[in-house]
Amino acid sequence: MTVHEVRCMLGDSEIIIETGKLAKQADGSVTVRCGDSMILSVASSDAKPRENCDFLPLTVDYLEKAYSAGRIPGGFIKRETRASDAAILVARCVDRPLRPLFPDHYYSETQVATYVLSASPENPPQFLSIIGSSAALTISDIPLKKPVAGCRVSRIDGAFKINVSEDDLEKSDLNLVVAATEDAVVMVEGESHVVSEQDMLAAIEFAFKAVQPVIAAQKELQQLCGRPKRTVTPPVLKAEITRAVEEKRAQIKEALAIPQKLARYARLDEIKDEIKSRVITADSPFEDKLQLSNDFSEIKSQLMRADILKLGKRIDGRGLKDIRSITCEVGLLPRAHGSALFTRGETQALAVITLGSSDDEQRVENLQGEYKKSFLLNYNFPGFSVGEVKPFRSPGRREIGHGFLAEKALSSQLPDRESFPYTVRLVSEILESNGSSSMATVCGGSLALMDAGVPLKSAVAGIAMGLIKEGTDFAVLSDILGDEDHLGDMDFKVTGNENGITALQMDIKIDGITSEIMAKALSQAKEGREHILRKMKETISEARTQLSAYAPRVDEMRVSIDRIKDVIGPGGKHIKGIVETSGAKIDIDDTGRVRIFSASNDGMEMAKQMIYDLTAEAEIGRIYTGEVKKIMNFGAFVEILPKTDGLLHISEISKQRIREVTDVLKEGDVISVKVLNVDQSGKIKLSMKDVEQNHDKARAG
Numbered sequence: 001m002t003v004h005e006v007r008c009m010l011g012d013s014e015i016i017i018e019t020g021k022l023a024k025q026a027d028g029s030v031t032v033r034c035g036d037s038m039i040l041s042v043a044s045s046d047a048k049p050r051e052n053c054d055f056l057p058l059t060v061d062y063l064e065k066a067y068s069a070g071r072i073p074g075g076f077i078k079r080e081t082r083a084s085d086a087a088i089l090v091a092r093c094v095d096r097p098l099r100p101l102f103p104d105h106y107y108s109e110t111q112v113a114t115y116v117l118s119a120s121p122e123n124p125p126q127f128l129s130i131i132g133s134s135a136a137l138t139i140s141d142i143p144l145k146k147p148v149a150g151c152r153v154s155r156i157d158g159a160f161k162i163n164v165s166e167d168d169l170e171k172s173d174l175n176l177v178v179a180a181t182e183d184a185v186v187m188v189e190g191e192s193h194v195v196s197e198q199d200m201l202a203a204i205e206f207a208f209k210a211v212q213p214v215i216a217a218q219k220e221l222q223q224l225c226g227r228p229k230r231t232v233t234p235p236v237l238k239a240e241i242t243r244a245v246e247e248k249r250a251q252i253k254e255a256l257a258i259p260q261k262l263a264r265y266a267r268l269d270e271i272k273d274e275i276k277s278r279v280i281t282a283d284s285p286f287e288d289k290l291q292l293s294n295d296f297s298e299i300k301s302q303l304m305r306a307d308i309l310k311l312g313k314r315i316d317g318r319g320l321k322d323i324r325s326i327t328c329e330v331g332l333l334p335r336a337h338g339s340a341l342f343t344r345g346e347t348q349a350l351a352v353i354t355l356g357s358s359d360d361e362q363r364v365e366n367l368q369g370e371y372k373k374s375f376l377l378n379y380n381f382p383g384f385s386v387g388e389v390k391p392f393r394s395p396g397r398r399e400i401g402h403g404f405l406a407e408k409a410l411s412s413q414l415p416d417r418e419s420f421p422y423t424v425r426l427v428s429e430i431l432e433s434n435g436s437s438s439m440a441t442v443c444g445g446s447l448a449l450m451d452a453g454v455p456l457k458s459a460v461a462g463i464a465m466g467l468i469k470e471g472t473d474f475a476v477l478s479d480i481l482g483d484e485d486h487l488g489d490m491d492f493k494v495t496g497n498e499n500g501i502t503a504l505q506m507d508i509k510i511d512g513i514t515s516e517i518m519a520k521a522l523s524q525a526k527e528g529r530e531h532i533l534r535k536m537k538e539t540i541s542e543a544r545t546q547l548s549a550y551a552p553r554v555d556e557m558r559v560s561i562d563r564i565k566d567v568i569g570p571g572g573k574h575i576k577g578i579v580e581t582s583g584a585k586i587d588i589d590d591t592g593r594v595r596i597f598s599a600s601n602d603g604m605e606m607a608k609q610m611i612y613d614l615t616a617e618a619e620i621g622r623i624y625t626g627e628v629k630k631i632m633n634f635g636a637f638v639e640i641l642p643k644t645d646g647l648l649h650i651s652e653i654s655k656q657r658i659r660e661v662t663d664v665l666k667e668g669d670v671i672s673v674k675v676l677n678v679d680q681s682g683k684i685k686l687s688m689k690d691v692e693q694n695h696d697k698a699r700a701g
Contacts, residue, residue: 010213015128019139030139062094094112097186098112105232112133124163127177178208194500194502235291321528328343337551339448348385349430378395413446415457447536453543476524584603584607585598626639635649
């Protein structure tokens with residue numbers, strides 16, 4: 001097979017796309033290289049459609065290989081196993097722009113997989129995966145409508161940059177992943193440090209222009225070696241089914257006006273069952289049932305979209321910019337460190353905060369090594385939240401993605417570790433859902449953080465925006481319902497405060513959206529966000545000044561660097577003993593700073609005393625109570641601190657002259673002594689004669 005290669009520029013970096021050398025039995029395979037980073041993307045699809053299928057069976061995977069960074073996987077099993085959360089998030093960023101670009105009625109099992117073969121921190125490989133996946137599909141016979149490309153855009157010192165290194169990313173106030181076709185933007189996801197709507201739009205437009213050479217390169221590669229695309233034949237529709245559904249249009253319109261979701265769904269199901277009883281029999285093929293569902297959904301879509309575009313009226317009677325009713329409550333869980341219940345319409349999130357020490361930080365392994373996270377957000381979406389029965393399992397890709405978005409929305413507004421040294425875990429339990437539970441998580445999470453006493457820089461709210469577009473007519477919807485998401489053209493989530501944006505995520509179901517639409521969506525989102533923030537601030541406007549009685553307290557002390565080993569002890573013996581005895585958690589760093597976390601004042605004081613006893617150093621002029629450990633002719637050695645002895649010379653025992661040390665002291669006596677001097681070698685000189693003795697064991701000769 002002939003090897004083909006195309007080259008282009010993405011920002012300041014050269015992109016090399018090659019095919020014909022690796023994975024030649026796949027329907028399409030390419031390698032994409034940028035600097036020392038290189039990925040392999042493959043696309044495969046079954047020749048025949050899946051039987052009895054009514055959706056696009058597309059699977060997208062992103063596989064990080066430890067060898068790509070010259071590492072061996074950590075843990076007991078020395079091989080790659082379950083995909084990390086980070087890899088799942090990358091796979092979602094690949095899946096979301098590709099999925100809308102497949103034609104209707106394409107039901108063949110399709111898989112797109114990207115292997116990271118070589119990873120360089122200077123050229124992050126994650127953003128090559130969108131390019132590689134699109135290129136593999138583009139040169140294959142799999143019917144992708146058009147190629148797509150993606151990149152990360154950052155802003156450093158006021159200038160937009162494309163795909164900067166991980167080190168440079170630390171200097172940026174913006175971190176966006178943008179995917180686009182040659183016509184329009186199709187996906188956005190990212191975070192920022194309160195960036196204005198105008199700057200956010202400028203960043204997206206910058207990324208759109210930057211990826212155009214990559215799209216052109218994919219089209220060039222397709223001309224060189226691309227295979228003809230498969231033909232997707234639309235199903236033959238039965239007129240009697242379409243007619244039976246059309247006859248129920250008026251009833252469907254009435255049902256769509258029912259404001260309560262479950263009641264609306266129940267009535268629509270009744271109407272659908274009535275139609276089914278007329279045109280579907282036990283012997284009817286699956287295609288007939290699929291046509292009924294598609295025709296019914298199409299009528300719903302037509303009615304909903306027409307009311308919005310022509311009348312400005314939505315399913316639940318709201319106007320285009322109206323926000324559903326909002327209620328907020330904080331402090332509802334008595335033992336939690338912080339809690340909040342945020343309800344918006346029929347969406348409800350219970351957010352719960354737990355404060356911990358550095359021991360509770362999450363250790364994360366990636367291709368570059370390990371790092372720790374001190375802010376953790378877990379999002380849970382049980383079946384009952386949408387009135388369904390669903391077994392409880394480990395979090396799926398959707399839950400990981402929604403939790404990640406909410407975490408990024410809040411993280412820039414958290415205090416730094418110096419001023420608030422806690423590990424913070426936020427759990428969002430979605431109890432009801434009818435439109436954007438991830439944005440409810442942001443709002444509830446912000447309230448719960450303030451209830452827990454976490455000093456946020458500002459409260460954060462989130463809102464989901466929708467779009468209905470027919471030709472050149474369009475309407476942007478604020479605070480969309482689940483049906484408006486399902487039957488609409490866009491799901492655009494925006495979070496932030498009154499001054500700007502902290503995170504956003506955009507998915508579309510059409511070929512792309514223009515800058516005009518995006519600008520209107522961002523502006524309208526700001527209005528809605530400000531309304532939600534006002535409602536939130538009626539409940540709690542700033543962080544509580546006192547932590548929960550059940551939250552751990554933190555105190556800090558310092559030890560000299562050369563005494564750190566004394567606190568830790570051999571094999572961690574001393575620090576483990578402190579933890580077991582006091583119940584406190586101890587965090588000690590390389591500078592000698594010791595942080596003590598304890599829910600009990602007694603435990604806190606006990607831990608502090610134990611650390612002091614292990615590390616205290618004699619202070620000149622201070623009086624100590626110590627035990628006589630050894631008697632010598634010239635004096636006695638007294639232990640004034642654990643493992644710290646000083647010399648009490650015979651001349652410093654008493655104001656009167658004594659012949660023998662044993663005339664006054666014996667081993668085991670507990671006496672009070674003053675530190676006279678500590679020389680450069682650490683030897684301590686003590687005196688007893690000027691110190692009042694209140695100990696029974698101190699005796700005269």
